[in-house]
Amino acid sequence: MTLRLYNTLTKKEEEFTPLDPESKRVTFYACGPTVYDYAHIGNFRSFLNADVLRRVLELVGYDVKQVMNMTDVGHMTDDELADGAGQDKMQVAGQRLLEAKKAGTLPTDAGEIDPTDPYAVADFYVHAFIEDSRKLGLKIIADADKQPELMPRPTRYVEQMIKLVEKLIENDHAYVASDGVVYFSVQSYPAYGELSGNTPDKIRSGEGGRVDEKTQLVKKHPADFMLWKPDASHVMKWPSPWGEGYPGWHLECSVMAVSLLGQETNGVIDIHSGGEDNIFPHHECEVAQTCCSTGESHFARYWFHTRFLIVENQKMSKSKGNFYTLNDLLAKGASPAAVRLELIKTHYRSQSNFTFRGLTDSQRQIDRWARLKTWLETNKNESLNQPGPLTAALPAFIAALCNDLNISGAIGVLNDAASKHDVANSPENSKGKFTYAAELDALNQMDSVLGVLDLQQSASLSDTDVDVKRIEELIEKRNAARSSKDWKEADRVRDELVDMGIAIKDNPTGTTWSKIVSS
Ligand code: AMP
Ligand code: ZN
Numbered sequence: 185m186t187l188r189l190y191n192t193l194t195k196k197e198e199e200f201t202p203l204d205p206e207s208k209r210v211t212f213y214a215c216g217p218t219v220y221d222y223a224h225i226g227n228f229r230s231f232l233n234a235d236v237l238r239r240v241l242e243l244v245g246y247d248v249k250q251v252m253n254m255t256d257v258g259h260m261t262d263d264e265l266a267d268g269a270g271q272d273k274m275q276v277a278g279q280r281l282l283e284a285k286k287a288g289t290l291p292t293d294a295g296e297i298d299p300t301d302p303y304a305v306a307d308f309y310v311h312a313f314i315e316d317s318r319k320l321g322l323k324i325i326a327d328a329d330k331q332p333e334l335m336p337r338p339t340r341y342v343e344q345m346i347k348l349v350e351k352l353i354e355n356d357h358a359y360v361a362s363d364g365v366v367y368f369s370v371q372s373y374p375a376y377g378e379l380s381g382n383t384p385d386k387i388r389s390g391e392g393g394r395v396d397e398k399t400q401l402v403k404k405h406p407a408d409f410m411l412w413k414p415d416a417s418h419v420m421k422w423p424s425p426w427g428e429g430y431p432g433w434h435l436e437c438s439v440m441a442v443s444l445l446g447q448e449t450n451g452v453i454d455i456h457s458g459g460e461d462n463i464f465p466h467h468e469c470e471v472a473q474t475c476c477s478t479g480e481s482h483f484a485r486y487w488f489h490t491r492f493l494i495v496e497n498q499k500m501s502k503s504k505g506n507f508y509t510l511n512d513l514l515a516k517g518a519s520p521a522a523v524r525l526e527l528i529k530t531h532y533r534s535q536s537n538f539t540f541r542g543l544t545d546s547q548r549q550i551d552r553w554a555r556l557k558t559w560l561e562t563n564k565n566e567s568l569n570q571p572g573p574l575t576a577a578l579p580a581f582i583a584a585l586c587n588d589l590n591i592s593g594a595i596g597v598l599n600d601a602a603s604k605h606d607v608a609n610s611p612e613n614s615k616g617k618f619t620y621a622a623e624l625d626a627l628n629q630m631d632s633v634l635g636v637l638d639l640q641q642s643a644s645l646s647d648t649d650v651d652v653k654r655i656e657e658l659i660e661k662r663n664a665a666r667s668s669k670d671w672k673e674a675d676r677v678r679d680e681l682v683d684m685g686i687a688i689k690d691n692p693t694g695t696t697w698s699k700i701v702s703s
Contacts, residue, residue: 456484
């Protein structure tokens with residue numbers, strides 16, 4: 185089936201074809217986290233949408249090589265300025281860890297970390313990110329378990345970054361300014377602004393973002409951005425032809441994407457993803473650096489950007505205290521599978537509103553699918569007269585996803601099919617050539633994109649804080665009371681479950697339960 189994707193570069197939906205259609209190989213670079221702090225659910229919305237895209241590509245038969253960087257260098261507290269101003273964020277993170285260490289609030293498995301060592305701070309947050317991503321089912325983690333270079337760290341690529349800067353200076357795309365800083369010259373690259381719409385003219389007139397008055401005096405153009413900053417006092421520094429210092433933060437992705445994915449294609453890759461804020465300046469600058477060093481007209485052929493997540497209708501902000509991490513939600517009783525579904529169920533190009541109510545609904549939905557899966561597993565050797573509803577629905581499920589990842593459409597198709605699995609459809613009634621094993625396979629294929637049922641299974645196995653057996657006994661007791669129309673007893677049992685922190689819902693396929701998640 186043909187996959188259609190919206191491409192930020194062309195600003196329209198396009199048919200996806202990889203660079204080498206015969207090989208079925210897709211190269212995919214996902215902008216990853218900065219490892220100066222724990223990733224929050226907004227970050228994970230971006231990473232999970234990239235994961236869904238990767239899973240859809242695999243479902244339709246592509247072999248995806250995905251790389252996701254762990255940014256451990258290059259970000260300053262004043263990132264909006266293009267000159268590397270402000271304090272190194274890694275240093276700020278170290279100070280925060282030091283305070284947490286003194287207060288005794290570091291996780292017990294953090295071990296002995298030295299918060300003054302930026303590499304140790306980065307290690308701490310990389311470890312936390314990998315653990316969260318594993319819980320949320322990001323497929324890149326399993327790849328990186330086997331090939332750690334698929335989750336590269338820019339501090340290990342500084343030599344290649346220096347080579348790239350040298351090449352850009354050689355080709356007159358970069359210059360050393362009077363302040364000793366190396367800048368990329370945006371006027372040397374006529375396509376600058378094609379991705380984001382922020383052309384040098386617009387930036388000069390102030391439309392393209394903040395411009396620092398101090399550096400404006402030394403730069404050829406206000407939009408010129410920093411490639412190397414000599415600063416011997418900096419916490420992370422490397423020798424270079426322009427003095428000891430550090431690289432600009434856009435360099436890393438150009439270098440690592442080309443090294444790990446674009447070696448055989450002169451630096452051209454198929455897909456590059458990130459959050460909407462990455463479009464400018466980050467991705468615009470990546471394109472400029474890469475194309476000016478490869479001479480190609482493209483860096484990534486398709487640009488995939490996820491719109492931001494807001495929380496309970498409000499922008500995420502430190503002051504509102506709504507910067508939830510995965511662990512914050514798990515501590516409130518959510519399951520990783522519910523968090524995953526809640527973060528992917530809104531179309532990636534629409535703003536997503538995270539709510540605790542939505543999280544509870546996601547859990548209910550997963551419980552319903554999980555019950556269906558268990559039922560299909562139990563009955564998988566039974567036969568059917570005709571293809572079962574899930575088997576029949578699979579093409580429509582895939583078609584929805586191939587329509588620019590219409591995930592809510594796909595979930596709707598799954599739910600319609602699931603609701604046809606009622607008791608009337610019981611296996612004893614049919615003796616045909618189709619089997620419930622095919623139904624199970626169709627459900628598993630759908631879940632290969634949603635990625636929640638496997639997570640759900642592993643979560644319930646490790647669920648030590650709920651007494652699953654007791655919950656199921658109470659549900660049976662309530663159902664018995666309902667059958668004998670003893671509504672008082674049914675309500676009493678429901679209340680007992682609520683007191684245990686368990687919500688129940690009656691569906692055509694039976695009663696499902698979920699942990700009540702409170703805000
Ligand atoms: P950072 O670690 O700040 O560089 O962010 C990592 C990724 O998360 C980037 O691709 C951002 O675009 C993305 N991101 C940050 N905040 C949000 C949000 N509220 N919603 C969706 N994506 C976000
Ligand atoms: Zn990047």
